[in-house]
Amino acid sequence: MSYAHPEYLVETDWVAQHLNDPAVRIIESDEDPLLYAMGHIPGAVQVDWFTTLQHPLRRDFLTREQFEEVCSNLGIANDTTLVFYGDKSNWFACYALWLFQYYGHQNVKIMNGGRLKWELEKRPLVKDVPSYPKTTYRAKEPDKSIRAFRDEVLQQSNARRPLVDVRSPKEYTGELLHMPNYPQEGATRGGHIPNAVNIPWAMAVNEADSTFKSAEELRALYEGKGIKADEKVIAYCRIGERSSLTWFVLKYLLGYPNVKNYDGSWTEWGNLVDAPIEK
Amino acid sequence: MKLPPKLQEIVDDFAAMTREEKLETLIAYAETFPPLPEHLKDARSKMEPVPECMTLVFLFGERQPDGGILFHMDIPPQSPTVRGLATILANGLNGCQPEEILSVPADFFLPMNLHEAVSQQRLNGFAGVLMHMKNVARKMLEQKL
Numbered sequence: 001m002s003y004a005h006p007e008y009l010v011e012t013d014w015v016a017q018h019l020n021d022p023a024v025r026i027i028e029s030d031e032d033p034l035l036y037a038m039g040h041i042p043g044a045v046q047v048d049w050f051t052t053l054q055h056p057l058r059r060d061f062l063t064r065e066q067f068e069e070v071c072s073n074l075g076i077a078n079d080t081t082l083v084f085y086g087d088k089s090n091w092f093a094c095y096a097l098w099l100f101q102y103y104g105h106q107n108v109k110i111m112n113g114g115r116l117k118w119e120l121e122k123r124p125l126v127k128d129v130p131s132y133p134k135t136t137y138r139a140k141e142p143d144k145s146i147r148a149f150r151d152e153v154l155q156q157s158n159a160r161r162p163l164v165d166v167r168s169p170k171e172y173t174g175e176l177l178h179m180p181n182y183p184q185e186g187a188t189r190g191g192h193i194p195n196a197v198n199i200p201w202a203m204a205v206n207e208a209d210s211t212f213k214s215a216e217e218l219r220a221l222y223e224g225k226g227i228k229a230d231e232k233v234i235a236y237c238r239i240g241e242r243s244s245l246t247w248f249v250l251k252y253l254l255g256y257p258n259v260k261n262y263d264g265s266w267t268e269w270g271n272l273v274d275a276p277i278e279k
Numbered sequence: 280m281k282l283p284p285k286l287q288e289i290v291d292d293f294a295a296m297t298r299e300e301k302l303e304t305l306i307a308y309a310e311t312f313p314p315l316p317e318h319l320k321d322a323r324s325k326m327e328p329v330p331e332c333m334t335l336v337f338l339f340g341e342r343q344p345d346g347g348i349l350f351h352m353d354i355p356p357q358s359p360t361v362r363g364l365a366t367i368l369a370n371g372l373n374g375c376q377p378e379e380i381l382s383v384p385a386d387f388f389l390p391m392n393l394h395e396a397v398s399q400q401r402l403n404g405f406a407g408v409l410m411h412m413k414n415v416a417r418k419m420l421e422q423k424l
Contacts, residue, residue: 033397
């Protein structure tokens with residue numbers, strides 16, 4: 001059994017062979033935004049989830065026009081193949097890919113294994129920041145079929161339809177309001193959305209080299225918890241970044257047709273007046 | 280409240296920097312992050328953990344002959360932002376007396392406008408490092424180390 005949509009994944013070898021391919025733009029997106037400055041894949045540009053992709057005022061992503069400007073400045077054309085990679089098993093790479101898809105960019109891929117695998121293979125990292133000729137990028141209307149908002153999440157929960165809580169077990173049970181070793185902040189209530197099953201995001205990747213687990217292993221993991229392809233699935237975590245990885249796995253590696261990421265996640269739900277919570 | 284002079288200097292410098300300059304300075308700090316001295320390698324059990332940070336951070340304070348404290352930190356190279364932020368505190372406070380360290384207000388860094396460059400979670404971690412430096416200083420005073 002192979003991945004349902006293997007075209008959304010490339011290996012480090014493929015990236016090494018396409019470093020100078022003008023049709024390909026390699027994009028680093030990390031949890032720690034300074035990693036790019038310490039050394040990155042030759043020719044790669046950076047997008048940071050916090051300073052590049054968030055709306056400067058509201059809790060939301062950049063507007064369509066702001067997103068167009070970011071892409072234009074990075075020299076990304078509408079038909080450029082984008083390869084995302086990053087630290088922490090590609091958490092934030094998946095988050096960036098999800099957002100680029102939200103604004104309609106079609107040709108996107110994740111580099112399997114991310115920064116860790118590239119480093120383990122002793123491949124080159126450089127500090128030169130490349131610049132590419134500016135483009136005129138045109139984003140599409142937001143694709144709301146991949147993003148869930150709170151009302152839809154409530155309907156999904158009330159209808160006892162599948163929700164995947166990808167946080168650590170202690171966050172799911174409400175013992176912690178954040179992941180272990182991360183600051184206690186963000187939500188006034190602990191627990192999980194009723195009917196959500198707990199499948200921590202990291203169970204989808206191999207710890208040794210950050211690559212995704214095989215299709216067989218992934219299918220057994222999610223189906224074993226009742227998360228199947230025949231229904232709409234909504235994934236969430238604390239702010240929507242860890243669940244982007246699960247969204248990517250369900251949608252592209254297992255081929256589930258209807259998967260949404262709830263980026264409001266626990267920092268919204270755990271503060272929402274009148275929202276049902278289970279512990 | 281007067282800050283220790285070196286820390287005050289760093290605060291003033293950052294306050295005058297653009298966002299890009301702040302990031303460049305943090306990068307420079309991360310790049311010059313000192314290696315752990317031999318006797319502290321693999322000695323995390325002897326060190327003070329900082330659970331508020333987004334990565335594993337361990338602190339160790341050494342009392343100098345003049346009574347000042349020299350901080351050593353164990354922070355993985357995969358976390359340059361944390362290394363950079365922690366270096367602000369180490370550069371600003373190394374050599375200070377425990378009482379001086381304890382007198383640094385928890386919100387001393389607000390004028391630096393670090394939120395322009397790093398996320399709020401990281402600032403919580405930064406505040407956490409200071410809090411644990413104070414723990415180290417307090418223990419030294421209590422135990423007359």
